[in-house]
Structure formats: structure tokens, C-alpha cells
Amino acid sequence: MSVSTSQVKLRVLPSGRTRILDEAAKLFLSGGYGDTSLRDIASAVGIQPASIYHHFHSKEELFTEILRIGVEHTTRAFDEVTETLATTLRSLDPQETLLAHIEAHLIALFEHGPYTAANIVAFPVAPEAVKSAVVPIRDQYEQRWDTLLQSLATSGLLDPNLDVRMARRILLGSINSTIEWFTPKQYSRKKKDAQSVNDLANVMTTLVWKGIAR
Amino acid sequence: MSVSTSQVKLRVLPSGRTRILDEAAKLFLSGGYGDTSLRDIASAVGIQPASIYHHFHSKEELFTEILRIGVEHTTRAFDEVTETLATTLRSLDPQETLLAHIEAHLIALFEHGPYTAANIVAFPVAPEAVKSAVVPIRDQYEQRWDTLLQSLATSGLLDPNLDVRMARRILLGSINSTIEWFTPKQYSRKKKDAQSVNDLANVMTTLVWKGIAR
DNA sequence: GCGACACCCTAACGAACGTTCGGTAGCTCG
DNA sequence: CGAGCTACCGAACGTTCGTTAGGGTGTCGC
Structure with a gap:
């Protein structure tokens, strides 16, 4: 109790x-x-x-910073997965690799909540100045997915007729749109159809990998 | 030339x-x-x-009406496909059925442009009053998809482990998110990666049906 | 030919907006 | 102790917002 209360609160x-x-x-x-x-x-x-103006020059700057942080979280999550998979010695099942990255993206979306989610719902109708400021760092993230999918493709693991860039866009689009209807277990009130982010990632990966057909 | 110009213009x-x-x-x-x-x-x-107030009571009503028209277009397109398929005598390939409905949705999205597209990008950040007014008719549309997918499932054509409602949400989410990156051939300036809505529908259907794996 | 109505106008209302300015309390450090 | 800095406040600025009131003009049915 020797540490002052104010100091603790500040930390x-x-x-x-x-x-x-x-x-x-x-x-x-x-x-x-x-x-x-x-x-x-x-x-x-x-x-x-x-x-607010002591911390930010304008409303646009504040908004841009929020979107930037959101993308940053997602990008870092992706890179951490890449690193973890690289240091793992066991052979890498491509579907497991995909699952790990999809899960990381979903966790960033639901765990770091508002920052990442704002990039999905608020970005499309944002002022042009904000968009053009955020687009470059969004591109960096999407580039990582392109690289991942391309490596799977050159290994002959993907449908050879597939346009990789197109597949990435559809894939990310479907993952991102879960923000509009999915509520993770721990936050959901009604137990009925409650599932964890992990569950969702599994469903999404299977669906993307093998499709809905029997 | 007996018909007056003003009358023609009015029509x-x-x-x-x-x-x-x-x-x-x-x-x-x-x-x-x-x-x-x-x-x-x-x-x-x-x-x-x-x-504007001669035609609409408020800004919210105007906005709500736009979203309503958008959903209406999509719903009608779905029903027209259903009817066409019903009157066709040849046996119905499930993948072709899916393709027809996906294509109809995409056409509504890109052809009746702003109305339908506004439902995707502007709805999530719309005022609560607008949302709750549009949600019921959106539900009606989504119900049609649930019915379609459920009939495929009970016919044993879908992966039995699949949650139909979840699959519908992911499916529609991926289709809708194309609005953010796809530009149909006829509108695109650069010929490079230009494709028709029909092409996009084919890719989406294959991807949804069989997944990305080889 | 005349009321009724559809359609659009000008003018203005109060409220809310992003932003600016000058000031102040509290902390840090010489 | 006092200069300097961080974090915030109170009050106000010019502008823009959704909305309203009231008036004018053309068209159409009777």
C-alpha cells in the first residue's frame, strides 16, 4: 500500500x-x-x-488515426501467425495455415473491436481525404494475403483456374462481413446460437476450402 | 411528329x-x-x-425509402429467377440454381446501382430509426435464401455438417462485399481485369460450391 | 373560366456543427 | 520558488444543418 493510488491509476x-x-x-x-x-x-x-484539439488537429485526423490503428492490429496479428507457423517444426497443412490466419483476422475483428470493425463499416462512406490516407496501409495488409494465397497456388494446392487476387478479395469480404451478424460467445447474452470466434474460424475455413457442396 | 415534345419527355x-x-x-x-x-x-x-419536402416528410423518410426500393429490387429479382426455374422443364442442377440466384443478386447490385448498393455500404452506419424500418424487409429477402439453401440441404446436396443459416450469411456477405472492388466490364475504363457480372457470378458460384482447394 | 391541386420557389428559423482563443490548475525540474 | 509544459476548460466564432412558413405558377377536371 506504499504506492500511491494516483500512480497506480495512471498506469x-x-x-x-x-x-x-x-x-x-x-x-x-x-x-x-x-x-x-x-x-x-x-x-x-x-x-x-x-x-480534443489538444491531442488531434482535426476530426478527420482523429478518425484517420482510428482506422490506422485498426489496420495495424490486423497486420500485426497476421505477422505473428506467420512467425509462429515458421518456427513450428511440424509440416504445415495448408488448410491449417489458412485456419490460423483466418482466426487471427477474426480475433482482431472481434477482440480489438471498434478500431478494426470501424474499418469495415465506416470506411466505405468515409470522406475521400480519410480514405486515401488509409488505403496505402490497407494495401500492405492485403498484399500479405495475396502472397500467402499465391504460395499455396504455386504449390499446386489451389484450384488452378482460380484468380488469386479475386479469391483473396472474396475471402476477406466474407470474413469481414461477419462483423454484421456474429457475436462471440463471451459477449452474447442468449446461449442458443452462441459460438466462439474459434468456432467461426473453423466453419469459415472449411467453407472456403471445400465449399458448401457435399 | 403529332405527339407534343413535352408529353414525350414527361413519359x-x-x-x-x-x-x-x-x-x-x-x-x-x-x-x-x-x-x-x-x-x-x-x-x-x-x-x-x-x-424536397413536397415529396418526403423528412430526410430520414427519404433515406428509408431508398433502402426499401433497393431491397425490393433484389427481392423481385430473386422471385423472378425462382419463377423462371420453376417453369423450366429440364431437371435442375443445384449448382445452376445457385448460379442463377447469385447472378440475379449481383445484377441487382451493379445494375440498379445506388439503391441496392446503398443497402450494403450505408445501412450499417445508418440511424437506428432507419435500420429498424428496413430490417423487416431485409429479413424477408434473407428468408428466401434460407429456404433455398434448406431445400438443397434436405435433398442431401450440401455438406451435412453445414449450419444453413450461417452459410447463408457468409454467402450473402461475400456477394455483397464485391460492391467494394468489382466494376463490371461495361463501366470499366481499363480493359485489363475487366469482367462481366456474369463472369463474376460464375467465379463466385464455383468458389462457394467447391471451395478454393484443388 | 375557375377552383383545386401538384410542384417548386424565396426566406428564414433555431439548433448543431467544427474549430479557435485565452486562460488555468497541476506537475516537473533546475 | 518559479519557469515551462501538459492537459484541460469556458466561451465564443462563423457556418451549415434540417426544417418550416407562405407564396407563386402551371395544369387539369368540371
């Missing part, structure tokens, strides 16, 4: 800038860019609208 | 209300609900903002 609780980002991400996620005002964000954080 | 050109809907749909599609003002819409149509 544990998010600082001002992070608090703004967290609350803003939630609001942008549910209301988009135009319908979320800086006054909404400020009141969610418990500060005055003017105080 | 061919969209009337005031339709013009408003058309322009508004385009703007809502690219900017979402909050960032699209009635003044933007009015100036695109070439009228005054106040004139």
Missing part, C-alpha cells in the same frame, strides 16, 4: 489520448463519420469538445 | 420524385447518411432544398 487506466480514441472508435463504428460529432465523443470521454 | 424522363430518389441514392451511397445534406441532394437535382 492502469488509459490516458487521455487513448480514452478519446477508444470512445471515438465506438461512436464512429455505430454512427459513421458524419453522424458522430466531436461533442458526442467529448461527452463520452467526460471532457469538453475543445480538449 | 421518358424521370419525374421530380424519382429524380430526387436517384440523385439522393447516389450521394448516400458515396457519403453515407450524415455527410449527405439535403442541400447537396437538391443541388444535384437542380431544385431548392425546401422542394
Whole structure:
């Protein structure tokens, strides 16, 4: 008890800038860019609208930063999986590789919630200036998927008629759109159709790999 | 030449209300609900903002109507395919059935452009009142897909481990997300990767049916 | 030829918006 | 102790927003 309470709080609780980002991400996620005002964000954080300008130059910069963080989380998750798989000695089943990356993407989507999810629902209707700022780092992430799928293709593991870039877009599109209907087990209230992110990843991978046909 | 020019124009050109809907749909599609003002819409149509209120009670009603029309187009397209397939005497290949419905959905998405597309990109960040007004008719459409897939499942044509509702959600999610990257041949400027909606439907169907694995 | 109605106008309302400015409390460090 | 910095506040700015009120003009049925 010798450590002062204020010091502990400062370490544990998010600082001002992070608090703004967290609350803003939630609001942008549910209301988009135009319908979320800086006054909404400020009141969610418990500060005055003017105080936001101490941390960000403009509303657009704040929004761009949120999208950037979201992509960053996803990219890092992808790279960690790649690294883990590389250091694993056992031979790599291609379907397991796919599963690991799909799961990582889904975890980023549902676990780091608002930041990543905002990239799905709020990006398409974002101001042009925001879009063009985020597109380059989104491209970097998509490039990783292209590389992964291409390596599977050159190993002869994919349908040779498949357009890899097209397959990647459809694949990521289907994964991302789960944000609109899936609720992970731990957050769901009704136990009925509740499943874990892991379950979802398994279903998605099987579906992508083998299709829906018997 | 006995028919007066004005009469012909009145039949061919969209009337005031339709013009408003058309322009508004385009703007809502690219900017979402909050960032699209009635003044933007009015100036695109070439009228005054106040004139919109002669046709719609509020901005929300206008937006809701656009989303409603979009779903209506998609639903009608689905039903027309069902009817056509029913009156066709030859036996129905399940994959062809799927292809026909996927193609119909994609045509509605890219041909009736803004109305249907707005349901994909602008709906998730729409005001709650708008969402709850559109959800019931969206459900009706999704119900048709559930029925279709369920009939395939009970015929033993689908993977028995498959959750039909989940598969439908993933399937529709992947189809809908094409709106963010696909540009049909006739509209595309660069000939390189240009393909028709029909081509896209074929790729999607094969992918959904058999997966990406060789 | 005249009321009724559809359609669009000008003008303006109050509210909400992003943003700016000057100031202040508290902490750090010489 | 006091200069300097971080984090925030209160008040206000000019602008834009959705919406309303009231008026004008053309067309159509009677």
C-alpha cells in the first residue's frame, strides 16, 4: 500500500489520448463519420469538445488515426501467425495455415473491436481525404494475403483456374462481413446460437476450402 | 411528329420524385447518411432544398425509402429467377440454381446501382430509426435464401455438417462485399481485369460450391 | 373560366456543427 | 520558488444543418 493510488491509476487506466480514441472508435463504428460529432465523443470521454484539439488537429485526423490503428492490429496479428507457423517444426497443412490466419483476422475483428470493425463499416462512406490516407496501409495488409494465397497456388494446392487476387478479395469480404451478424460467445447474452470466434474460424475455413457442396 | 415534345419527355424522363430518389441514392451511397445534406441532394437535382419536402416528410423518410426500393429490387429479382426455374422443364442442377440466384443478386447490385448498393455500404452506419424500418424487409429477402439453401440441404446436396443459416450469411456477405472492388466490364475504363457480372457470378458460384482447394 | 391541386420557389428559423482563443490548475525540474 | 509544459476548460466564432412558413405558377377536371 506504499504506492500511491494516483500512480497506480495512471498506469492502469488509459490516458487521455487513448480514452478519446477508444470512445471515438465506438461512436464512429455505430454512427459513421458524419453522424458522430466531436461533442458526442467529448461527452463520452467526460471532457469538453475543445480538449480534443489538444491531442488531434482535426476530426478527420482523429478518425484517420482510428482506422490506422485498426489496420495495424490486423497486420500485426497476421505477422505473428506467420512467425509462429515458421518456427513450428511440424509440416504445415495448408488448410491449417489458412485456419490460423483466418482466426487471427477474426480475433482482431472481434477482440480489438471498434478500431478494426470501424474499418469495415465506416470506411466505405468515409470522406475521400480519410480514405486515401488509409488505403496505402490497407494495401500492405492485403498484399500479405495475396502472397500467402499465391504460395499455396504455386504449390499446386489451389484450384488452378482460380484468380488469386479475386479469391483473396472474396475471402476477406466474407470474413469481414461477419462483423454484421456474429457475436462471440463471451459477449452474447442468449446461449442458443452462441459460438466462439474459434468456432467461426473453423466453419469459415472449411467453407472456403471445400465449399458448401457435399 | 403529332405527339407534343413535352408529353414525350414527361413519359421518358424521370419525374421530380424519382429524380430526387436517384440523385439522393447516389450521394448516400458515396457519403453515407450524415455527410449527405439535403442541400447537396437538391443541388444535384437542380431544385431548392425546401422542394424536397413536397415529396418526403423528412430526410430520414427519404433515406428509408431508398433502402426499401433497393431491397425490393433484389427481392423481385430473386422471385423472378425462382419463377423462371420453376417453369423450366429440364431437371435442375443445384449448382445452376445457385448460379442463377447469385447472378440475379449481383445484377441487382451493379445494375440498379445506388439503391441496392446503398443497402450494403450505408445501412450499417445508418440511424437506428432507419435500420429498424428496413430490417423487416431485409429479413424477408434473407428468408428466401434460407429456404433455398434448406431445400438443397434436405435433398442431401450440401455438406451435412453445414449450419444453413450461417452459410447463408457468409454467402450473402461475400456477394455483397464485391460492391467494394468489382466494376463490371461495361463501366470499366481499363480493359485489363475487366469482367462481366456474369463472369463474376460464375467465379463466385464455383468458389462457394467447391471451395478454393484443388 | 375557375377552383383545386401538384410542384417548386424565396426566406428564414433555431439548433448543431467544427474549430479557435485565452486562460488555468497541476506537475516537473533546475 | 518559479519557469515551462501538459492537459484541460469556458466561451465564443462563423457556418451549415434540417426544417418550416407562405407564396407563386402551371395544369387539369368540371
